[in-house]
Amino acid sequence: MHTWRSVLTVATLGALLAGCGGNASTEEPAAAAGPWSFTSGNGQVVTAEKVPSRIIAHAGEAAALMSFGIKPVGIYADEPVKTDLNLKDLDLTGITILGEEWGKIDVEKAASLAPDLIVGDWWPAEKAYSGLEEGVDEKSKKLAELAPIAGVAQGESIADLAEGYEQLAKSLGAKVDDPQIAAHKQRYEKAVEAFKAATAAKPNLTAAGMSPTDEKVYVANPKYAPELLDFQRWGLKVLDPAAPDKDFPYWETLSWENADKYQPDLILWDGRAYKDTLNAEFGKKQPTWFEIKAAKAGAVTAWPAYWLHTYEDFATELEKLTTVINGADENVGN
Structure with a gap:
């Protein structure tokens, strides 16, 4: 598993501390026209002819998008979604779960969702996006072949991370100034x-x-x-x-x-x-x-x-x- 940012064993992950998930609306925002671009955590500008709407996201990143009303079509997690602190209190109805173990993603099922964007944190130390780092199953890495990948860099502040996902959600059509979200x-x-x-x-x-x-x-x-x-x-x-x-x-x-x-x-x-x-x-x-x-x-x-x-x-x-x-x-x- 992801040993470089965790000292936990697979066994202890089952004893996760209860978290507090968001209850923001997960209704998809109105479709927006293109083109679309976003400067990802690795400094590269990710572009598309139209605003992505069929998004596959890593667990925490999915929670971030959902907090702004952006509902992904698929989620891959590092552990069971019932215990993942980001997801455990969210309504995941209609979202396809593509993996519940670090480094194992069902790419065939992911392909069936026809994604137009994959969202994951960028980890500067590993120079990779969440779930695609060194050590994952080679089959899982093929997720990167399905659609462009973008995300916010893990850095020196969770405040900056949350703000980065606010900007990504805004680029995807979220009304971040909606009273419930704001x-x-x-x-x-x-x-x-x-x-x-x-x-x-x-x-x-x-x-x-x-x-x-x-x-x-x-x-x-x-x-x-x-x-x-x-x-x-x-x-x-x-x-x-x-x-x-x-x-x-x-x-x-x-x-x-x-x-x-x-x-x-x-x-x-x-x-x-x-x-x-x-x-x-x-x-x-x-x-x-x-x-x-x-x-x-x-x-x-x-x-x-x-x-x-x-x-x-x-x-x-x-x-x-x-x-x-x-x-x-x-x-x-x-």
Whole structure:
């Protein structure tokens, strides 16, 4: 699976943290004339004689388009759509599911949908679009032969990612200023301001992104985690690990004997596969977990790691984290 941006095993993916999907209308916008163009995340301009309407999209990117009223004809996901945090609460009626495992896409079924555009995030580190990276089934890569591919680059900000998909949706005919759709962005903007106010009130509060497993503890490197970079930008002191793995700089890997190398005031769990209630269970299996003062104090909350794509989901996660910050103690890690 996609090991470079995940330390999760296939087994743990089934335990994903419940997410909050959007409820925006998924009615297709009125057909628009052409020509059409969009500057994709890799810097290339993708063009078509008419505005694409039969779109196949990767899971998170599909959720982003649907939040603006653009309904794809097909979706390929990295896991079951029932557990995918981007999709689990969306109405997928009428959408063909083309895959529910990373690197496995039913290209024959995709071809039957006669797509005129494929949408996926552009990953600069791998120089590939979502689902078409190195390591996927060669048959799956043939998806790229069915239609032009476009998407927004994963970079230094989820805010930028959401804005990029707003622009893509607008180019596809979405009425992004529709009151129901615009309300999601307005809620997000209010959530950002509340988050900034919470962190300003606690300027010494430190946090660390972590993903503990039975064998190791992984400390997230914000440089490769756009959500954490946003949090830093908005005032939360998320720790930068001192020695990220050379071959895998997204994390610093610690043995359980060294689990207490960092002492943040707040631990941000990898929210894709763990719930805060698992904290105590990890402590039973790995007593050194409680050598981290924040773990012992129960100063633990979920971090929406690597999955956010929409203003609405980002607003929901920011609101949750803001509540935690408001109740946090800046002296836990001392």
